[in-house]
Amino acid sequence: METIVLYPSPGMGHVIAMVELAKFILRRRPSTAIAVLIAPPSFNTGSTAAYIRRISATVPSITFHHLPQVTVHDFSSFPSMESVIFHVLRRSNDAVRRTLEQISASAAVSAFIIDFFCPSLAIAKELRIPTYYFITSGACILAFFLCLPEIDETTTESFRDMNTSLNVPGIPAIVPAKDMILPLLDRDSSDYDDFVKFSFDLVKSDGIIVNTFENLETKALRSIREGKCNPGGRTPPVYCVGPLLDSDGHHGGDNECLRWLDGQPERSVVFLCFGSLGLHSAEQLREIAGGLERSGERFLWVVRSPPTADPRKRFEPPPPELERLLPAGFLERTKDRGFVVESWAPQVAVLNHGAVGGFVTHCGWNSVLEAVCAGVPMVAWPIYAEQKMNRVVMVEDMKLAVSMEAAADGFVAAAEVERRVKEVMEAESEVRKVVEVMCQEAKAAVSDGGSSIAALEKLLDLWTSRGK
Ligand code: UDP
Numbered sequence: 001m002e003t004i005v006l007y008p009s010p011g012m013g014h015v016i017a018m019v020e021l022a023k024f025i026l027r028r029r030p031s032t033a034i035a036v037l038i039a040p041p042s043f044n045t046g047s048t049a050a051y052i053r054r055i056s057a058t059v060p061s062i063t064f065h066h067l068p069q070v071t072v073h074d075f076s077s078f079p080s081m082e083s084v085i086f087h088v089l090r091r092s093n094d095a096v097r098r099t100l101e102q103i104s105a106s107a108a109v110s111a112f113i114i115d116f117f118c119p120s121l122a123i124a125k126e127l128r129i130p131t132y133y134f135i136t137s138g139a140c141i142l143a144f145f146l147c148l149p150e151i152d153e154t155t156t157e158s159f160r161d162m163n164t165s166l167n168v169p170g171i172p173a174i175v176p177a178k179d180m181i182l183p184l185l186d187r188d189s190s191d192y193d194d195f196v197k198f199s200f201d202l203v204k205s206d207g208i209i210v211n212t213f214e215n216l217e218t219k220a221l222r223s224i225r226e227g228k229c230n231p232g233g234r235t236p237p238v239y240c241v242g243p244l245l246d247s248d249g250h251h252g253g254d255n256e257c258l259r260w261l262d263g264q265p266e267r268s269v270v271f272l273c274f275g276s277l278g279l280h281s282a283e284q285l286r287e288i289a290g291g292l293e294r295s296g297e298r299f300l301w302v303v304r305s306p307p308t309a310d311p312r313k314r315f316e317p318p319p320p321e322l323e324r325l326l327p328a329g330f331l332e333r334t335k336d337r338g339f340v341v342e343s344w345a346p347q348v349a350v351l352n353h354g355a356v357g358g359f360v361t362h363c364g365w366n367s368v369l370e371a372v373c374a375g376v377p378m379v380a381w382p383i384y385a386e387q388k389m390n391r392v393v394m395v396e397d398m399k400l401a402v403s404m405e406a407a408a409d410g411f412v413a414a415a416e417v418e419r420r421v422k423e424v425m426e427a428e429s430e431v432r433k434v435v436e437v438m439c440q441e442a443k444a445a446v447s448d449g450g451s452s453i454a455a456l457e458k459l460l461d462l463w464t465s466r467g468k
Contacts, residue, residue: 003107004463005100006134007037009085009117012048012276013366017136017211019055020244021113022062024446028453029460034062035103037096040070040088054248065103067095079191082183085117086194097123104129110463113209116145119194121201130206130463137365139210139217139224139240140393141386143170144181146229148199158187170223171389172396179388203234207459211242211365213445213452216372216438219397239455243369243442245348252349257300260339261350264298267357270421271350271376273302274362278383279317282306282325284411289330291417297425298337300356302345319343351376358424360404363387368394375439377431379404379420381412399434 004025008018015038022034038052052064070091078084096118103109104127112124112131124131135142147168155162162177183191202208214221217240227235252258261269272288274280280288285303292299303325305317319342322331331340347367350356351374360379361367364387371378378401380391394401404420406412424431445452 002110002463003033003035003103005035005037005103005109005112007096007112007114007118007120009089009115010039012051013364014115014136015048015051016246017244017366018115018134019062020247021134021209021241023059023247024241024244024456025460026059026061028456032061033107036062036064037099038064038066040067040092065099067092067099079189080183083191086119086191089117090119093120093123096120100124100127100129116198119197121205132207132209133202133205135208135210137386138212138390138393139220140171140389142208142210142238143220143224143229144168144389145199145202146224146235148196152196158185160185169228170220172392174396175389175392181386181389182384203230203236205236207237207239209239209241209459211244211369212240213242213442214240215441215445216398239459241452241456243373243446245366245370245373249346249348250352252346255346257339257341257345258349258353261300261353261355264355266354269298269300269355270358270360270425271300271356272360273345273347274383275364275367278362279304279307285325286327287412287414288417289326290414291421292338293330293334294414295418295421297421300339300341300345300350302341302343304343317343358421360421363390363394365390372400372435372438373442375436377401377424377429377435379424398438400431400438402431
């Protein structure tokens with residue numbers, strides 16, 4: 001029997017997307033054995049562990065291999081969370097090799113599929129295992145990473161010091177270099193080096209699998225396949241297999257906010273949620289509250305505690321003290337049309353609830369795909385990672401979102417929140433029409449005869465013929 005080995009980086013979104021890829025493979029080839037390497041527990045929050053237990057119990061064809069603990073003594077000595085992830089995964093490479101050897105001893109490994117944080121391509125090459133990158137963001141980010149080696153070679157400046165826009169084929173040329181993926185801004189940082197190393201490895205892989213679908217990102221995909229992002233170099237084949245979303249996410253369970261939504265009129269509620277790591281300052285939270293109150297719209301708002309100096313708390317901030325954080329009397333005054341959730345809401349179930357008509361999002365790629373699949377128009381309010389680049393593509397190219405405009409220091413005024421919330425809730429807006437069409441396209445892509453099924457079938461044929 002053949003085995004496909006998947007290696008996500010830590011973080012719920014990455015693990016879920018890989019497991020969904022595994023389930024997609026199993027739906028097409030039920031007899032495939034799938035092994036998933038789980039990065040050391042230094043990073044796995046409690047919810048990831050619970051998720052893995054649930055998948056182990058319900059999908060027996062997937063075997064999880066937990067890599068040994070890598071102790072990180074001093075989180076504060078790392079410049080960013082990304083640098084900790086790169087460090088831990090680099091230190092895990094010996095364990096990755098041992099696990100791959102052990103799996104290969106009993107079954108041919110037909111493919112090793114790795115996340116972009118996983119620096120394990122060289123090991124797989126030594127073991128002669130075909131290796132594919134799985135990009136959990138969109139093709140627009142892939143286009144950028146394919147350009148990065150050339151940008152790195154032809155400039156000496158840090159992105160944060162460039163007063164130009166990024167020239168990435170397939171992406172509107174209006175993304176300021178300063179809006180680059182946050183940990184890449186400083187050329188002298190270890191993150192910058194790690195991402196550049198990844199971008200060099202990317203083009204040496206056997207293929208690139210992307211959690212997107214052909215009709216969502218036509219321009220970026222065309223530029224990539226025409227070799228424009230990596231001129232003179234090799235661009236591996238690109239396979240769009242998305243949207244791959246948490247298939248259990250629709251069952252939000254017995255949740256108070258879903259019960260509250262049951263009592264609201266059709267498409268009347270704007271949902272505000274900022275990913276697994278999006279935090280706002282106390283001042284910004286008060287401003288959002290002011291904007292929501294003035295808008296008069298119904299709202300469901302996930303509120304987290306503001307950031308603290310302790311980097312570990314970024315993954316699991318303490319519960320927010322709502323009465324203290326929000327303006328005096330806000331909760332009481334808006335209780336008939338608003339619902340504030342502490343820290344976490346079942347987002348997929350919320351977006352698919354008939355009462356939700358708009359979504360203020362941090363532009364994390366899973367959130368974008370989830371909104372598209374639910375047919376909900378967005379207000380783009382990027383916070384971290386590659387989200388500023390996503391915003392440009394969502395607003396300018398895909399036309400699925402309007403942009404929340406911030407001052408130069410990133411602060412968004414209550415009047416802007418009010419304006420954008422009203423705009424996204426308009427019943428007959430252009431963005432709503434576009435999202436509804438794209439929602440159908442997304443469903444078609446993963447239905448029989450769809451582009452994502454065709455791409456996965458191509459891969460499966462390749463992997464099966466290798467085993468023969
Ligand atoms: N999510 C959720 N509830 C929350 C916040 C996030 O269910 O309160 C889920 C969301 O549905 C998505 C994932 O967490 O599947 C966040 O992934 P995304 O790529 O959007 O952003 P990230 O957290 O990776 O920045």
